[in-house]
Amino acid sequence: MKSMKQIDIVIIGGGPAGMAAAVGAKEAGCDNILILERDTMLGGILNQCIHNGFGLHMFKEELTGPEYAQRYMDQVEALAIPYKLNTMVLDISPDKVVTAVNPEDGLMQIQAKAVILAMGCRERPRGAINIEGTRCAGIYTAGTAQKYVNMNGYMPGKEVVVLGSGDIGLIMARRMTLEGAKVKAVVELMPYSGGLKRNIAQCLDDYDIPLHYSHTVTNIKGRERVESVTIAKVDASLRPIPGTEQEIPCDTLLLSVGLLPENELSQSAGVELSPITGGPVVNESLETELDGVFACGNVLHVHDLVDYVSEESYAAGQNAAAYATGRQFTGDRIPLRPRDGVRYTVPSAINPDNIDKFAIVRFRVDNIYRDRDLAVYFGENRVMKKRKQILAPGEMETLRIPKSWFEENTGCDAITIRLEA
Amino acid sequence: MPMETRSIICISCPVGCPMTVTLEGGEVTKVEGNTCPRGESYAKKECVNPTRIVTSSVPVEGGEFAMVSVKTASDIPKSAIPDCARALRGVVAKAPVAIGDVIVPNVAGTGINIIATRHVKTLLSF
Numbered sequence: 081m082k083s084m085k086q087i088d089i090v091i092i093g094g095g096p097a098g099m100a101a102a103v104g105a106k107e108a109g110c111d112n113i114l115i116l117e118r119d120t121m122l123g124g125i126l127n128q129c130i131h132n133g134f135g136l137h138m139f140k141e142e143l144t145g146p147e148y149a150q151r152y153m154d155q156v157e158a159l160a161i162p163y164k165l166n167t168m169v170l171d172i173s174p175d176k177v178v179t180a181v182n183p184e185d186g187l188m189q190i191q192a193k194a195v196i197l198a199m200g201c202r203e204r205p206r207g208a209i210n211i212e213g214t215r216c217a218g219i220y221t222a223g224t225a226q227k228y229v230n231m232n233g234y235m236p237g238k239e240v241v242v243l244g245s246g247d248i249g250l251i252m253a254r255r256m257t258l259e260g261a262k263v264k265a266v267v268e269l270m271p272y273s274g275g276l277k278r279n280i281a282q283c284l285d286d287y288d289i290p291l292h293y294s295h296t297v298t299n300i301k302g303r304e305r306v307e308s309v310t311i312a313k314v315d316a317s318l319r320p321i322p323g324t325e326q327e328i329p330c331d332t333l334l335l336s337v338g339l340l341p342e343n344e345l346s347q348s349a350g351v352e353l354s355p356i357t358g359g360p361v362v363n364e365s366l367e368t369e370l371d372g373v374f375a376c377g378n379v380l381h382v383h384d385l386v387d388y389v390s391e392e393s394y395a396a397g398q399n400a401a402a403y404a405t406g407r408q409f410t411g412d413r414i415p416l417r418p419r420d421g422v423r424y425t426v427p428s429a430i431n432p433d434n435i436d437k438f439a440i441v442r443f444r445v446d447n448i449y450r451d452r453d454l455a456v457y458f459g460e461n462r463v464m465k466k467r468k469q470i471l472a473p474g475e476m477e478t479l480r481i482p483k484s485w486f487e488e489n490t491g492c493d494a495i496t497i498r499l500e501a
Numbered sequence: 502m503p504m505e506t507r508s509i510i511c512i513s514c515p516v517g518c519p520m521t522v523t524l525e526g527g528e529v530t531k532v533e534g535n536t537c538p539r540g541e542s543y544a545k546k547e548c549v550n551p552t553r554i555v556t557s558s559v560p561v562e563g564g565e566f567a568m569v570s571v572k573t574a575s576d577i578p579k580s581a582i583p584d585c586a587r588a589l590r591g592v593v594a595k596a597p598v599a600i601g602d603v604i605v606p607n608v609a610g611t612g613i614n615i616i617a618t619r620h621v622k623t624l625l626s627f
Contacts, residue, residue: 127619130556130557130558130570130571130572130618131556132554132556132572142554143618144556144570144572144618145570146570146600146618146619147600147618147619150600150619150620229558230558230568230570231558231566231567231568232567232568233558233560233567233568258555258557258582258586259557259586260586260590277510277512277517278512278517280510281509281510281512282512282553285510286553286579286582469536470517
């Protein structure tokens with residue numbers, strides 16, 4: 081056995097998170113970085129997201145996905161950061177040995193000082209939501225259809241129903257329409273959309289595509305190929321209401337029913353996952369419960385905007401670089417407690433010694449709320465109250481917690497973030 | 502001139518204000534429901550001259566990828582979107598392509614070019 085290769089920072093995944101993490105690590109002074117990417121190119125999901133709207137925060141201009149990815153690929157090249165494509169990571173051990181395989185190197189093992197998890201997420205498939213009906217062709221996740229249309233040049237169907245109003249579903253409703261398909265309906269189980277409002281306006285309203293809230297698909301018919309789907313209204317407990325069924329003839333059903341962080345590798349390393357986000361539990365430095373293993377981007381929690389992925393991942397890269405030169409992020413942490421409408425926070429705990437000017441806390445709410453106060457408590461002491469006109473599950477919120485609040489509230493045992501009437 | 506009201510959702514930011522716009526003779530005379538000035542300017546543009554960036558992808562010959570993603574170099578009138586989509590059918594680009602290369606000049610008579618949004622290198626054949 082050859083002696084194991086030693087790398088300071090191994091980054092798992094070369095999408096937007098992995099590339100920004102690499103840039104962050106390199107700019108923080110780390111010269112021994114390796115990105116491992118399983119696809120044939122860097123860029124991840126951005127390669128198939130040919131629509132515009134990326135980069136408004138990061139570059140102050142509206143870019144398409146491939147253009148946004150290219151900005152980071154250019155940085156990776158300019159900084160001469162090494163990467164391996166076609167490389168599948170098979171295992172990460174708790175002591176940070178990364179096992180991977182590709183056609184050039186065969187099986188390889190790398191001893192990393194720090195590991196950055198940047199594997200992204202994947203779509204919930206039909207099996208995850210148990211739709212009744214036959215097992216015919218013509219049922220795709222929205223992202224699969226997106227890859228077929230935008231990268232392979234295949235149209236998956238002509239008459240389409242979309243289940244779920246996640247952003248990819250909305251964008252694919254528009255994309256299929258522009259390519260000549262008839263999108264007959266978008267069906268959303270909840271009384272609100274999981275996607276961004278601007279996507280409902282630009283992708284559905286612009287093309288007169290109907291969106292049925294509080295509806296679901298109750299049956300799929302078809303022998304070889306989808307012939308129709310049956311939709312029905314649901315009651316307050318999300319159960320279909322008998323008698324409200326309508327059958328829609330179509331040849332294609334697209335599923336846009338949620339994204340799941342892809343954490344099989346994290347689990348094999350022994351990283352603790354949050355049952356709510358499906359991503360690793362991290363501290364203020366984006367370090368998991370395993371020393372020297374960091375996480376960022378959609379593998380940590382599903383984001384709406386790539387700009388925030390890049391920002392978060394750059395920070396993870398910088399922290400990993402510090403760790404690789406001996407800095408520890410251990411010490412006493414104050415737990416964050418999401419309450420009363422706040423579903424989760426990332427990070428889940430903060431050690432004030434490790435923050436510079438402020439800590440960034442990202443969270444989502446569990447329902448649509450209008451005219452609520454967003455309140456932050458250090459122990460019993462309310463340090464912030466901010467009126468929000470609207471809060472929606474589909475829009476991630478960001479909170480900056482200044483270091484001064486920690487200094488003014490020493491000895492506090494928990495930080496509570498909640499909505500108040 | 503006839504008076505008309507329209508309900509639109511502001512897409513300038515995540516708040517998504519529901520706005521009621523009053524038009525007289527094709528001119529916006531009143532915007533209600535917006536909570537900031539951006540709503541008003543969006544409403545005026547959206548009701549008088551709505552525009553969009555259109556994105557698509559077209560096949561590329563001799564390239565490392567099968568398709569090259571493209572967009573309108575700037576926004577085009579919303580009413581021109583169907584013609585723009587039709588004009589892109591049958592278009593085939595030739596590798597190599599660089600971001601910004603013109604793929605279709607003056608698409609559907611809008612005066613706006615369709616440009617590439619991805620680099621596509623030539624596929625080396627042996």
